[in-house]
Amino acid sequence: MRHPLVLIILSHIREFYRSPSSLFWVYGFPVILSLILGTAFKPREPEPLRIAVVQTGDDTADRLAEEWGKKEFPTKLSFVVVPEADALKQLRTGKVSLVMYPDASAAGKVRLTWDERQANRQSVLARTVVEWQLQREANPNLPVPPLDQIPEESGGRYIDFLIPGLIGNNLMGGGMFGVGFYIVDLRVRKLLKRFLATPMRKTDFMLGIMLTRLMFVLIDVSVLLGIAHIPYFGVQVHGNWLALGVLILLAGACFTGMGLLVASRASTIETATGLMNAVMLSQWLLSGVFFSSDSFPQWLQPFIKILPLTAVNDGLRAIINDGAGFEALLWPLLVCGTWGGIGFFGAIKLFKWR
Amino acid sequence: MSLAIRVAGLTKTYPANPPVEAVRGVDLDVKVGECFGLLGPNGAGKTTTLEILEGLLDPSGGEVEILGQRWDTNDRQLRERIGISLQETRLSDKLNVRETVALFRSFYAKGITADEAIARVSLQEKAKAFVDKLSGGQKQRLAIACALVGDPELLFLDEPTTGLDPQSRRQLWEVIREYKAQGRTVMITTHYMDEAEKLCDRVAIIDHGKVIALGTPNELILQLGGEHVIDFTLDGPAADITPEVLQGVKSVTAARASGDGFTLTVSDPPAALPALLGLLREKRATLAGLTTRHATLEDVFVNLTGRQLRDAE
Numbered sequence: 001m002r003h004p005l006v007l008i009i010l011s012h013i014r015e016f017y018r019s020p021s022s023l024f025w026v027y028g029f030p031v032i033l034s035l036i037l038g039t040a041f042k043p044r045e046p047e048p049l050r051i052a053v054v055q056t057g058d059d060t061a062d063r064l065a066e067e068w069g070k071k072e073f074p075t076k077l078s079f080v081v082v083p084e085a086d087a088l089k090q091l092r093t094g095k096v097s098l099v100m101y102p103d104a105s106a107a108g109k110v111r112l113t114w115d116e117r118q119a120n121r122q123s124v125l126a127r128t129v130v131e132w133q134l135q136r137e138a139n140p141n142l143p144v145p146p147l148d149q150i151p152e153e154s155g156g157r158y159i160d161f162l163i164p165g166l167i168g169n170n171l172m173g174g175g176m177f178g179v180g181f182y183i184v185d186l187r188v189r190k191l192l193k194r195f196l197a198t199p200m201r202k203t204d205f206m207l208g209i210m211l212t213r214l215m216f217v218l219i220d221v222s223v224l225l226g227i228a229h230i231p232y233f234g235v236q237v238h239g240n241w242l243a244l245g246v247l248i249l250l251a252g253a254c255f256t257g258m259g260l261l262v263a264s265r266a267s268t269i270e271t272a273t274g275l276m277n278a279v280m281l282s283q284w285l286l287s288g289v290f291f292s293s294d295s296f297p298q299w300l301q302p303f304i305k306i307l308p309l310t311a312v313n314d315g316l317r318a319i320i321n322d323g324a325g326f327e328a329l330l331w332p333l334l335v336c337g338t339w340g341g342i343g344f345f346g347a348i349k350l351f352k353w354r
Numbered sequence: 355m356s357l358a359i360r361v362a363g364l365t366k367t368y369p370a371n372p373p374v375e376a377v378r379g380v381d382l383d384v385k386v387g388e389c390f391g392l393l394g395p396n397g398a399g400k401t402t403t404l405e406i407l408e409g410l411l412d413p414s415g416g417e418v419e420i421l422g423q424r425w426d427t428n429d430r431q432l433r434e435r436i437g438i439s440l441q442e443t444r445l446s447d448k449l450n451v452r453e454t455v456a457l458f459r460s461f462y463a464k465g466i467t468a469d470e471a472i473a474r475v476s477l478q479e480k481a482k483a484f485v486d487k488l489s490g491g492q493k494q495r496l497a498i499a500c501a502l503v504g505d506p507e508l509l510f511l512d513e514p515t516t517g518l519d520p521q522s523r524r525q526l527w528e529v530i531r532e533y534k535a536q537g538r539t540v541m542i543t544t545h546y547m548d549e550a551e552k553l554c555d556r557v558a559i560i561d562h563g564k565v566i567a568l569g570t571p572n573e574l575i576l577q578l579g580g581e582h583v584i585d586f587t588l589d590g591p592a593a594d595i596t597p598e599v600l601q602g603v604k605s606v607t608a609a610r611a612s613g614d615g616f617t618l619t620v621s622d623p624p625a626a627l628p629a630l631l632g633l634l635r636e637k638r639a640t641l642a643g644l645t646t647r648h649a650t651l652e653d654v655f656v657n658l659t660g661r662q663l664r665d666a667e
Contacts, residue, residue, distance in 0.1 A: 004460040011449055011457050018448040018484075112410040189444035197410060197440065198504070199433035354410070 003202060008208030012182070016216065021116075026178070027220055030170050034163065034224055037188075048076035049126045052087035052096040060102045064110070068100075073129050097126035108134040108293040119167035122139045134192050156321070163228040165289040167221050172283060172309050173246065174217040174257025176276055178208055178264065183263035184272040187352070196353040206348075217252045230235045240321035247319065247329055251312040254336035255344030258308070264350040270282050283309040311335035357461035358539040359384035359407060364416035366402050366563075376402040380416070384509075384556075387411045389530065389540040393547065393651065395661075396470025399563040400543040401405035401441060401512055407541065408438050410512050421508060433464055437506030441513050445487035451477055454485060462504035471503040475529050488569035498529055509533060511542040515549060527553055531659070554605050559655055561593050566658050574654045577605030580621035581649045584630065587615030592639035599637075604629040607659060615642075619657070620651060 016022055053065045057109040065079040080101075082090070090096040091113065099113040112130065136142050186192045195205065228235035238245060263280060286293055286300070287309035296304060304310050308343045315332040318324035359382060366377040377399045384390045392400045403563060405411040407418060409432060418425065423432050445454050455468040466474075472481055475655060480488060488496065494514055502508060504512035511530070515523040523546075530553060534540055544550055550557050551571040559567040559574070567574050572645040575581050588595065600609035607624040608619040620626040623646050655661075 001547070004457075004461060007460040008458045011446065011453065015448045017447050190440060190442055191444065191446070193410060194438070194440055194443045194500075195461075197408060197433070197438040198458060198461040199430055331530065 003339070005118040005204045006206050006212075009212050010211065012212040013215075014144055016212075018103055023187070026174065026216060027223060030166065030173075030220060031223060031227060034166050034227060037162055037166070038159050038228070041162060042233070046075070047123060049098070050090075050096040051077055051079050051098045051100055051126055051131070052090055053079055053081045053100045053102070054084045055081055056089050056102055060220055061342075063097070064100070064102050070134060073131060073133060075125070077122070077126065077129065088113070091118075091123070094118055094122070097122040099129070110134075111168070131193050132266075154292040159228075159233050159237055159318065160321050161265060161292070162290065163224065163233070165313055167224055167248070168251065168287070168309055168313040168316055170216055170220050170224060170253045171251040171286070172280060172323070173214060173313060174220055174253055175257075176259040176280060178213045179214060179256045179259030179267075183260070184207065184266050184269055185189060186265055187263075187354075188269065192342045192353045202351075206260065209254070210260070213256045214249065214252045215318035219249065226245050235320070237320050239319035240325040242314070243324070243326045243329055244319045246331055247315050248311070250332060250336050250340075253338035254312075254343070257340035257347070259343070261343040263351070264347040265352050267352070283307050286310070288313050306335060308336050308339045356386050356422075357383055357387045358388070358421060359390075359541065360417070360419040361403075361407070362417045362421075364403065364406065364418065364463070365414045366399075368413045372641045376563055377406070377413075380560070380565055382558060382565070382568075382590060384539060384541060386531040386539050387534070387537045388555045389534050389542065389553055390545040391550040391557040392541065392560055393545065393550050393557050393655070394560035395545060398560045400560055402544055402563075403560070404512050404648055405526045405543070408436070409433070434504065435506060435512065436508045437501035437504055439494075439501045439512060439514055441516070443497060445485050445493070445496065445500075446482060450484050451488070451496055452481045455494060455503050465504040466502070468503060474480070474502055475533065479632075489522070491518050491525060494522070494526060495540060497531065498526070502533065502621070506538070506550060508539045508541070511540065511546070514541055515544065538549065539547070550651055553593050557651065559651070559658065561655075561659055567654060571651055573649060576650045577626065577655060578619045578649050578657055580605070581621045581659040582620050582623045582646060583649045584618045584620055584623065584626065584638045584644065584646050585612070585615060585645040586618075586630075587613075587642045588634075589640040589642040592637060593638055595634070596636040599633070600630075603633055606630075610656070610660075612656070617653070619653065 003048065021324075051068075053061045053068075055061050061081045062139075065081050068077075069079050080096070084101075087096065087099045091099050092149060097114075097118065101111040101113070103109060103111045112127060114127045115122060183192070186195075225237075227233070258279065262275045266275060286296065286304045287307050288294075290307070293301075293304050293310060311332040311334075315328050318328040361380055361382040364377055364380040365375070368374040368376060380399075380403055382390075391405060394400050400410065404412045409420075409429060414443070420432055421435055425432060426493060446608055449457070451472060452468055455471050457467050459465055459471070469478075472478055475497055477492060477496055477499065480492060484648070485493065485496065498514065499510070501511075509530075514530075515526050518526070528547070542550075542553065556568070556569065557569050557574065558565045568579070569577075595616070597609040597611055597616065600606060600616060603609075603618070603626060605620050605622040606618050607621055610617055618626070618630070627646075631641075
């Protein structure tokens, strides 16, 4: 005969791997999502800035476009010849960044039309590059400082931002959904009440569910980290691996605790879903999974900072991208410890077995 | 003989507006080695009473003693000594029979092996089958194996045969009889009166949260004043035939209208039948159908409450 804790864990694991759909949603889906997002946001050569050359009655515009197309610029430019009305429309909608009019009477034989409001200041950039080129042609002795290109390295790309966010997201989803739905399902099936009718220790039960979930989450996160590590994505852990492991365990424990709390009284799956969404949606939105939470207004920042997922994501990014060690664990320890503690003790106090 | 269950003045009131009195003063003594049945329609308070006895629900008032111990002071010891099968527990679909029983076994300090428990309910051939592949009757037997695996002195079964086919019901009765044969105590709720008559040494009939009859099935049936019943229906209406008139027929101890016809409790059918037929001829009523049978606990319930068990549900 084995210890009840062992059998509770074994039962939970068996139920899990024997239902292929839960296997897919826990392991398959996050992997597919990260593959898709990772591919979509993989760093690549920047698109050239498009510049429209306004069509003239003769071949002046074509010759101008060809001549400029051969020049070298600090960033790639491409030149297309279009009628004036189209050119201005494309400038307004951001399809081209600058409109160039052939004008023999003007300095440099061109006039320029730009749009300062264009997204990412693309028009400003195109105008600057073209002006820089014109000035250099007019004055070949223009002083140019020595320039060095920073070597490409992992840590600063979008994929490097995204992967820790997805890991944090999975830690939260796995902990909360995994524990929450499992428990509510047991309650709906009256199995909780049946367990209560045995001499089973409640601590064995709670501990069993939490440990099993932590195990699932660890596997899940390892798979994600493994995928991020393949050269195709090339995400590297720059900081301390041990600190990373501790942070992941800490986050897992925190979110399973919150899952316990959410499930402690809900007696239908619908109630549980609503509660989960209330807790998780706000964090998905605010805690910087897909984009940095810095872009939210200043007054919201103190609130964002104390969300567990923010602390986890920031900690993960500090260790994976910025090479941090155990010092990065301080804040997550405080935040996750508090939230996890509220979860566990609240759940023990509120837990409904019937 | 020592008592397995002692209940005195048990009440349970659920807060609501107005408050719901589910149990309104129940007294019961169940002896060790007895199979005791709680009978009554749905909503009578059977399950509430049972769950209080099982320590799953706190009573609002009254005293409960199980195997000489009390829930508020000996919760864990008591849990080790009793086995329970609840109404409508859905065990995990993706665990097999042996894994399910082994999980329950692990909760008890002592008990029989999982395989032994499975053998007691004759599920050996299904030991490796997933729960979702079992029939209704097999699932119920599994639930009872989970209740037996801690080798309990007292077994609580809440409507174990509801919704099962006759063969599955008989298989379950066999399991319960074998358990009882070891000198152990069983408390069972059911709304099948035939089941109670076949299985139980004594029964309590509960209605509206109170015990309205208590005794062996035979005693209760004899209390009707006769253990035979005549059911008959008439062809067309007959205003002259009323329960009051029928009361006067020889050897009839009770008469009532039931459905389209009448039901008579009689002590001596050979004497009652000619008298009844004579009365009908005299009143010019034409008989459409007539059956005689032994009285059942169902008749006891109807006699006491004036309602059919099924109507009361």
